[in-house]
Amino acid sequence: MRRSVKTILLLIVLVVIGAAVLRLGHDYFMRTAYPLGYREIVEEEARAQGVDPALVYAVMKAESNFDPDATSHAGARGLMQITPDTFDWLQTKLREGVSYTADDLYTPRVNIRYGCKFLQILQDEYTEQVTALSAYNAGMGTVNRWLRDPSISEDGVELNRIPYPETERYVSAVLRNYQTYRELYEFDEIGGTFHG
Known part of the structure; x- marks a missing residue:
């Protein structure tokens, strides 16, 4: 026994x-x-722009899988895949007194800084996260047209559907990544420091 x-x-x-x-x-x-690549830069720039660092990581994972030299078929560059035209526009919003070239998008600090700024602008413009992420991928002009179309958006704020399959896949991937980062890592507050 x-x-x-x-x-x-x-x-x-x-x-x-x-x-x-x-x-x-x-x-x-x-x-x-789901690494915390470029952690020091992400924490600093996310805090400066008031963006959730988990969202920054989610976008980087979906956009480039943390490859600073990534280039898309549309010409988007770097970690957060910013197109040169968007970068030129963002430079007018984040006046640093420095004139960058499109090749500077391959520099992690520059790319993350302007990617965080872009996320902040989109979050201020669109109250719904899906709408903001759709604009990150498809462009603000495209999303604004969608919001004016009652077959796509009943209230002009939230998208009932995402007409572009590529954008729909992108938004789904970012949201999955975001949820995973939130589950894997703890942080103090939006723009705060990750722990773990």
């Missing part, structure tokens, strides 16, 4: 240890798949 109690206790201990090891392995895998 004593031997079977010891065996049962040993099995319980082994199951608990095994579960802990699996959990640690899962956390390690997820944090490797």
Whole structure:
């Protein structure tokens, strides 16, 4: 009888240890798949623009998977995939007294700074996150047309559907990434520091 109690206790201990090891392995895998790349820059720029750093990471993951040299078929560049035209426009909004060229979008600090600024502008313009992310991908002019179309937006604020399949996939990917980052990492507040 004593031997079977010891065996049962040993099995319980082994199951608990095994579960802990699996959990640690899962956390390690997820944090490797969803890294905090360019952490110092992201925290600084997200805080400066009042943008949730988890959203910045979610956009970078979807846009470039943290490749600072990424270039899209549409000519978007760098970590947060900003087009040269959008970059020129953003430079008029974030007056730094420096004139950057499109090649500067491959510099992580510049790209993240202007990507955070773009997210801040879009969040101020559109109260719904899906609408703001749609504008990040499809452009503000396109999204404004969608909002004026009652078959796409009943209230002119929220999109009932996203007409472009590419934009719909993009928004879904960013929202999934965002949820994953929020679950994996804790942070103080919007623009605050990640812990973990």
